[in-house]
Amino acid sequence: WQYRRTDNASGDASSPWVKLNTTTSGRVSVSIKKENQQYLVTLTITSARTANSGNCIHENDEMIFAEGQTYELRVSFVILKGQYVMDSVSDHLSIATNTLPSDGICIVQNMVNLQPLDQYNLECANWRDQDELEFNALINNVKMSREYVSDARSIAGYAPLGEVSIVVLVKQKQFPTAISCHPITTEFKSIADVLQPTDNDTEVDTVAVVNEFIQKIMHLSNTTAYAQEPDVAVSVVSVVEEFYANNLTTKEDAAIIIDAVVQNIVGGSVLDIVIEVGADATNNITWSVYGDGIVTELATIAEITSNEGIVSAETTTKQLVDTYLPEVFEAIDVFVVGSVAQSGANGSTISAADQYILQQQLNTIATQSQDLIRNLELTLQATLEAVTKNIQAVSEELISLLNDLAVNLIDFATKAASKALAASNIGESYNYESTQYNADGSVKSQKRLSSTKFKSDLNFNDSSSEIVFDEIELPSCGVSDTQRITVPLSFMQQQQDRTFDCTFMSSTQSNFISKNTTQRENRTQESEVVTATMYDAISSVSILLQVDNCFPYLLTMELSPAAAAS
Secondary structure (H helix, E strand, O other), rough: EEEEEOOOOOOOOOOOOOOOOOOOOOOOOEEEEEEEEEEEEOOOOOOOOOHHHHHHHOOOOOOOOOOOOEEEEEEEEEEEOOEEEEEEEEOOOEEEEOOOOOOOOOOEEEEOOOOOOOEEEEEEEEEOOOOHEEEEEEEOEEOOOOEEEEHHHEEHHHHHHHOOOEEEEEEOOOOOOEEEEEEOOOOOHHHHHHHHOOOOOOOOEEEEEHHHHHHHHHHHHHHHOOOOHHHHHHHHHHHHHHHHOOOOOOOHHHHHHHHHHHHHHHHOOOOOOOEEEEEOOOOEEEEOOOOHHHHHOOOOOHHOOOOHHHHHHHHHHHHHHHHHHHHHHHHHHHHHHHHHOOOHHOOOOOOHHHHHHHHHHHHHHHHHHHHHHHHHHHHHHHHHHHHHHHHHHHHHHHHHHHHHHHHHHHHHHHHHHOOOOOOOOOOOEEEEEEEEEOOOEEEEEEEEEEEEEEEEOOOOOOOOOOHHHHOOOOOOEEEEOOOEEOOOOHHHHOOOOEEEEEEEEEEOOOOOOOOOHHHHOOOOOOEEEEEEEEOOOOOOOOOOOOOOOOOOOOOOOOOOOHHOOO
16 A cells, blocks of 8 residues: 655645555554455554543654645555566545644643642633634543533543643544644642641641541542542542552552442443343343443553552452453443444444444553553562562462462453454454563563454365465464464364454563472573464454364464573
8 A cells, every 4th residue: 555645735746655564553454355356455544542541642653644634545456476477556545634623722720729639620722713622631541521521611620649641632523533632731739748837837747637638538439439430530549649659558558448449430330231121022232331431441440550569469450350351341342232233223234434433442442451451460460579578488379369360361461452353354453562661761571462353264165266275374463573373274274264363462471370389489481471362253252272283373482582592
């Protein structure tokens, strides 16, 4: 695929044709399908809005198309068969990009006088064509309003403690996803400000101040449904984290509050699914599950569990793994079914535009799921680091719990990658990467995950056409050229005419503890921990990978430098 920019006024080309890079960009994918001696070439460019819960664009993300421009697209098709070469260039397709809201400012009202957990409002002014705009905001990537509003002063929250990120989302009413992300430079009260005496001769009673805020937190937790007002939960947790970081509360007490906040959200989750029985005794699924609701709730819990030091693996992580994450995937299924049913309400199939929007929503949901799963895995690592000091004395019960949680989180991670492709075409991929750093800036751990949709479309039973096995490109997926899995021909033959999601995950960190006491002391890894899973693209059921000596799966892995040298 190639593109070039054209002059907006005359339509004349103002730049040369440029090849779209489908190998280095994880957002660009191309699928090719052959039917009745014709080739259908499909180009998919996923949204660049992967930052801030899928609303904004990363600063270092290189955009393919700029705003307020017109472009031409075409496909150059080349087939190499033996000594013969056939090439063709298609007619071009013209596209135009809109402009984004600009020129305005947004502030937090009465910022100077705000105390932690005081209520506040936002205000925006001087935006170009402001009467045609709508506003929302994110606090640490969690939406402050369930809907976009015409007046930003309608967006209210509770003041956090310490440094937080507030990003105002500004969009034109007719373009639901064309959002300008406007960061507010915020200086909410720090813990030093809170403990600063108002009178130089007065000494602050630190215990009394802490107890006062704990009482506020308890009141908010008892009177607020955090699932409906998730930004309040973020502000509450910011206070707890600051108290813990400054030794004003214990790790155990902080973990109890975090667990209570999670319980509040899970207990009033917006992901509940209602089954209504109609008069004809048929079950009609009523879905109140929307993609944005799933994203916001996942982002909220991910933010609340982002400090692994005060999240209990044995309580909070266990509950989320045992009950909440299964509900999330059930909600995703209902969301997909509902979206398709709504788009094709008159008996038609889902439109291409609606399918693309659904695909972007699923991509964002998958990424938020991965962020939450990463946080929960970090709670396992924190527990492992704590018990490593006396690894031989760790109970068998705790070892079994941590290992079970580790296995389940791996399964959920690969399943989320598969769900990301539920509305994707053959050949499209989903990618995720997360890196944790030590205090000195060195890499502590890294996790990479990729999934690719493919179809076993070789007709092994058609005697009229010969299959040239040397020309078959076997499906594969992976996070790099040196870490991936390739599917054997026997799988293609056994699973003929079915569509699959191939998922591959690698991690530099192992969250498993050996039950063999003699092996617990040495937890040195000689390679990354890799997981490969095949999912049926329709049922999302994992497929057992059966192998034999004639048709093995090709699994490639990277050794650590020390292992490679030895």
